[in-house]
Amino acid sequence: MPRSSRGDRPQTGPSSPAALEAAERNPFTPGFGLVPRVLALQGTPVEDFAAALAGRRGAGERSVLIAGARGVGKTVLLGQLREVAARAGWRTLVLHTSSASMVEELRGGAVDLLREVDPEAEQMRATSAEGGAFGVRAGADVEFVDRYAGEKVPLGRLLERLAALLTRDGGGLLVSVDEVQSADHAQLREVTQHLQDLIGAGHGAGFLAAGIRTGVDELLAHPGTTFLRRAHRIDISSVDVGTAAEVIRQTVADTSRSITPEAAVRAGEISHGYPYLIQVIGAEAWARAGDASTIEIEDVDAARAATIDAMVVNVHGPALRDVTGRRMDYLQAMLEDEGPSAVGDVAARLGLDTRAAGVHRARLIGEELLQASGHGRVALALPYLREALERVRETGSTRRAAAPAQVTRPVRRNG
Structure with a gap:
């Protein structure tokens, strides 16, 4: 299993007034996907990913595939990587394998994000004869038009525009999928093809996915998953009993x-x-x-x-x-x-x-x-x-x- 992002000891978060106020609450989080106060993960996958986002490692390491059995912390690590990306100024679109169409979910997320980051998302248009070919004259009636409403722009162009804007501002675009082994193969292929195009064009882009190890292996054997095979793979499993005991001790130590x-x-x-x-x-x-x-x-x-x-x-x-x-x-x-x-x-x-x-x-x-x-x-x-x-x-x-x-x-x- 990967080593902790803070050396060989389990990772702890800083105390805060809110944490102290809740000190007598049960500090353990047995629900799936909930982030524990103290992480049992060992190793440097988080630092490696942060370095890749900053350009200190290969751009290929901005695409990560996490594999492991149920309950070993795949979703937690996926969330950590998204948090690291957010702190680095990257934006993440989260897709769900249960959605009717991951491709349409990607389109909707891209449009919403473009409306937030694109300075030309709203365009001014004249609504009277005072508007001429060279712009809007003083006194003309105008309206603001949503650039991304109405007729659909091809998804590739939307993602190209979004990635270019985010890259220009020092960040980039990530797409994240949990339970990736359950994804429709054709949908996943289209999503990853768009990301491959963005990376090939030199934009800041990457892909984060997690899934059950056996399902991931079967997915990678399927035609059309070349992009995923090139992703940086992290296999996680159980930790030794001593580390488990230390995680439990430190979690309690953060309370009264x-x-x-x-x-x-x-x-x-x-x-x-x-x-x-x-x-x-x-x-x-x-x-x-x-x-x-x-x-x-x-x-x-x-x-x-x-x-x-x-x-x-x-x-x-x-x-x-x-x-x-x-x-x-x-x-x-x-x-x-x-x-x-x-x-x-x-x-x-x-x-x-x-x-x-x-x-x-x-x-x-x-x-x-x-x-x-x-x-x-x-x-x-x-x-x-x-x-x-x-x-x-x-x-x-x-x-x-x-x-x-x-x-x-x-x-x-x-x-």
Whole structure:
């Protein structure tokens, strides 16, 4: 995983009066796409991108493709890059794969931005005979006309005008797409072709995208994605347990509370270094500490069940929704083993030869549900996937029967 933009330690933001006022609020942010107070990201992708925008690195690094499993912080990093761009004077048009047409969404965003930055967006036009061929004479009746209303200007010309204006002012134009693996291929090809044209013409332009690793790989194998293949790719994954514990400790340290070293380590262990779980275990332990000034190991242990449930429902539920037939049988057959499974054993349980079983195994590895674990062995790839599969086996779904009870510590030790 990339290193932090502030050296090897997790990144923290400066304190502010607003932050201090909200110090007793739960500081963890377990929702997808929410920016944590302390980031588990390690490395320099943010600085590298900032350097590319400033011209200190190749222009090709202004186009970034972020790939990783669900919940590892892809959307958070995407947001960081957009913030860096905004501080550098660049403007970003955010497209959505769920829109009816990303191309038309790009057109609408470009027009709105042109109306903001183009000094000629409103043109004066004479409405009486006093207006002549050489301009508007004094006393003539005039009206202001929206240059970008009415008949459609070709999208390429709109983007050319917009990029030229932004580049002239020392910035540039970025287009950003999250969940890029879900984009319509033809629409995405047209969008990226326009950006390639802008870059080729020497304008400040770039593309930011994020998606599930397997979906990104499939997308890049599709004809017409040459532009994306040239983008600077960042693959992100979990962090080590020590980093996870430090993220949790620093997040609490930014409040009036504290967390014991043992509790922070236990929370890191429960999270398995998975960024989403870091936020969930932190939020649940904070809540279970009640009004105590120190979060202790018993609070973390009490939060474990709810943390696992959040992972099963919010991460594994969507991932397993489309896993049916022999692929689900393969995963269920692995539950007989406490650790990694021998591929021959799983094939025998399914009543298949190893070659036939290998087809299902390869697909599950491609979907990031399995991972190779030594010669002839495979393991479940993500934390608490076993618990999710056990729930599917017992109930047919990953949905919870009832929310885990939230019990706060009854005895306060605030002295």
